[in-house]
Amino acid sequence: MSVIEVKHLTKRYGKHLAVDDLSFSVEEGEIYGFLGPNGAGKSTTMNILTGCLAATSGEATINGFDIFEEPKEAKKCIGYLPEIPPVYGSRTVREYLQFVAEAKKVPAENIESEIQRTMGLTGTKEYENRLIRHLSKGYRQRVGIAEALIGDPKVIILDEPTVGLDPQQIVEIRELIASLKGGHTVILSSHILSEVQSVCEKVIIIDHGRIVALDTPENLEKTFRQSTSIHAVLECEPERAREFVEAHFSGLPLKGIDVGTSESGSLLKFTLGDVDEKELARSLFFAAADERIAILSMETKRLSLEEVFLKLTGEKTAPAEMQQEKEFIPEEPEIPENGGEAR
């Protein structure tokens, strides 16, 4: 059963399209990672799902309640930690959580146990009577997470929950998030790939307000790890190099081929799917030797998940080498364009 259903969600700020016809569904009890570069529309989408922002068009339901039509019912099922923890500096941790619990309409007799539970989970208990403004950034973040957890909501939405934490805290918070699995549906956003990889069962990669991939981290990795690229400089004319590759590798899953010229010959770049890179290098070597084409240099390249992400999202900060490689992206990415995993 899908607990969050998003259909054709669009958010426009004037001429700027922040979220562009987004559709996906989230299964109950799973942890989803919302991955994308800054400004991709992650926070905007989360703000819409939690009722903080109205959408230009489209619909979103939380636990069967339309966030625009029945906002109160929908919001009762959500715990939300925005990008900046919405804590009141002039209150103590306990006072703050008490207020949130009351506002979330937690029954009076359960409020104390809820405060204790969330403080315990987030490790904020020893600071319960401190003013929040005297807490460090990491602890404020924890109080924000406690706020999201209070009332034990079905859906927990966390916008970059580990920002500002030290490495030890990051591990703790990731463990906490992982422990929510099963009983809660969690969506967390991040631009840190390893974080998403370590805690999430599904990854939604978003860029320019559009979903570019939705799959399990393993599948995403597999899809792209299957691609092996070879960059080789061959001492021949570019046409001949192309003919040569097409003739010798036609039996293999050739995904892309690009031939340019370099100082000493033809620069050949080609990508093959699901091939052992060592085997590929060897067969290229012998094939070239048979054709009496000298290989002046050869390099095999594998795509890491980081590179997959950068390529999918067209991030400009890629290292120079990768920028060069960018033109070499296969026209059609292997992963489905829009929610291939959606059931």
Added chain:
Amino acid sequence: MKALYKHEMSSYLTSPIGYIVIALLVMFGGIFTSYISLKGGSGRFEYVLGNMSFVYIIIIPVLTMRSFAEERRQKTDQLLYSLPLSSVEVVLAKYLAMLTVLLIPIVIVGLFPLILMAYGTVNIVSAYAALGAFYLLGMALIAVGMFISSVTDNQIVAAVITLGLLLLNYFLSSLSRILVSASAEVSLIGFLVLAVLFGLVVFLLTKNWIAAGISSLAAVIAVLVTYFVNRNSYANLLMLAMDESSLFGRMFNFMYETFRLIDAVIFLGVAVVFTVMTVQSLEKRRWSA
């Protein structure tokens, strides 16, 4: 809503703001009572209230400036939006908390006529009618300040704009006297300026030039049409309008034992209109934040 009200109340009463408001109002109440009643020997407590109404110019901006501007700056408004609360409930909870804070010094000042009665004659009816009006004026002004706070994310800007508006309103009656025996044309120009300003306010609220242009144009046309239809009525109209829109001026009416129900109704009306506008301002933020 109750939770937010409680939260707001304890915010006011654990920060200096609540106490500044309470202390200033009680202090000026004391000073004016000493001056007018004890020293001047007047049993008319409504004089005290009318004269001390200027205190609102200072305390209302202090009380209202944080209400929404600070939530926006600290991004805590996102918590309020994501809690199961409607915008109406958020605004009402905050508004009621501010009204409660104001009620504390009003109740204390309300004891003064009783104390005075021990030493002389006090017209208790007009004293408490004026006290009621004084509170209603406070309700109207708090709504104005709350609205201003909801359109900015800087509490100092909110405070300064509110202060400016209250100051202008305070002197509006006196300022209107400049226009005694002004010609119809002066009124016309005044109203045309107001019509253009109206468009500007619409623009500031909607950030939409078309809406602003249309509302401004409609106002200009309305002014011109009424002017050409009934030119004579335009003489002194601007003065009259200024006088009528002075909320403080209405408070002064109570000083002379002229209890007019219309004044009380207008205080309440202003309170309702600005509270509704605050709700609209929050709703608009959800669309374009």
